[in-house]
Amino acid sequence: MPDVDDLKEAKNYAADIPQKSQAFFLKGSGSLDWGMQNRLARIFSPESGRTVMLAIDHGYFQGPTTGLERVDLTILPLVPYADTLMLTRGILRTIIPSATPKSIVLRVSGGTSILKELSDEGLAVDIEESIRLNVCAMAVQVFIGGEHERESILNMTNMVNLGTRYGIPTLAVTAVGKDMVRDARYFRLAARICAELGAHYIKTYYVEKGFETVCASCPVPIVMAGGKKMPELEALTMAFRAVQEGAAGVDMGRNIFQSDAPTAMVQAVRAVVHKNESPAKAFDLYQSLKNQGKR
Numbered sequence: 090m091p092d093v094d095d096l097k098e099a100k101n102y103a104a105d106i107p108q109k110s111q112a113f114f115l116k117g118s119g120s121l122d123w124g125m126q127n128r129l130a131r132i133f134s135p136e137s138g139r140t141v142m143l144a145i146d147h148g149y150f151q152g153p154t155t156g157l158e159r160v161d162l163t164i165l166p167l168v169p170y171a172d173t174l175m176l177t178r179g180i181l182r183t184i185i186p187s188a189t190p191k192s193i194v195l196r197v198s199g200g201t202s203i204l205k206e207l208s209d210e211g212l213a214v215d216i217e218e219s220i221r222l223n224v225c226a227m228a229v230q231v232f233i234g235g236e237h238e239r240e241s242i243l244n245m246t247n248m249v250n251l252g253t254r255y256g257i258p259t260l261a262v263t264a265v266g267k268d269m270v271r272d273a274r275y276f277r278l279a280a281r282i283c284a285e286l287g288a289h290y291i292k293t294y295y296v297e298k299g300f301e302t303v304c305a306s307c308p309v310p311i312v313m314a315g316g317k318k319m320p321e322l323e324a325l326t327m328a329f330r331a332v333q334e335g336a337a338g339v340d341m342g343r344n345i346f347q348s349d350a351p352t353a354m355v356q357a358v359r360a361v362v363h364k365n366e367s368p369a370k371a372f373d374l375y376q377s378l379k380n381q382g383k384r
């Protein structure tokens with residue numbers, strides 16, 4: 090029984106100090122519930138407003154991708170330098186220590202392989218699984234203009250509906266088919282459709298011309314996809330431009346884990362994203378960490 094005999098009368102009401110309300114730092118996310126905001130604040134740094142997501146979910150449609158043959162050996166050393174891991178439940182359960190302090194973005198769409206039409210996806214993970222795994226967001230591929238455009242959009246909206254019940258955000262990943270034009274006009278269309286239909290943040294590729302219009306016309310944060318491997322300086326330059334032009338960070342895979350020195354590269358990307366480091370200085374950092382033997 091609580092000790093109620095000698096209760097002191099509370100008197101420290103500070104009635105002259107109004108309680109402060111803090112605006113949530115992330116674009117378009119101010120009206121979300123506490124749990125949603127808390128999860129987003131574990132993906133995006135409240136200090137910089139940005140994120141370095143490490144995408145290692147490639148296996149869900151293309152099997153053991155170069156650099157991901159042994160996630161335990163090649164990816165675990167990179168984890169301390171990422172804000173978030175984007176991956177499948179299979180790799181999460183089998184390889185990633187459950188004591189990790191890192192936030193998890195779970196790939197929840199799937200059902201196709203590189204041997205067939207990639208846009209023919211469904212939802213491959215229950216909402217209960219995302220709750221059990223304590224994830225901070227769920228990632229769904231959206232194929233605007235693709236063969237299965239409608240189904241992929243509805244996969245995303247279904248996940249938004251389910252996630253909203255439990256306070257879990259949905260990341261819409263805009264996927265570009267082989268024959269489709271990758272330009273600002275396309276990504277404005279794709280990102281805006283996803284945001285209008287409820288996605289909490291959007292992943293798109295970078296485009297040289299007009300990327301700032303993609304970010305400006307999207308009411309929620311955009312993270313830049315990495316794409317195929319390119320020389321480190323080019324990848325750092327692309328990441329730099331993306332964040333300077335309005336992206337709230339990056340979701341990069343191959344340009345980190347297929348680098349000659351992945352541990353050095355992820356730290357260089359971090360400097361660009363969180364410290365606004367110039368591509369040249371970030372590349373110097375990459376070189377010097379690489380020369381110190383930090384692969």
Ligand code: R5P
Pocket residue numbers: 144145146147148262264314315316317340341342343344
């Ligand atoms: C998109 O299709 C998937 O999430 C990919 O597995 C991931 O985005 C690829 O990352 P990156 O293009 O940077 O290797």
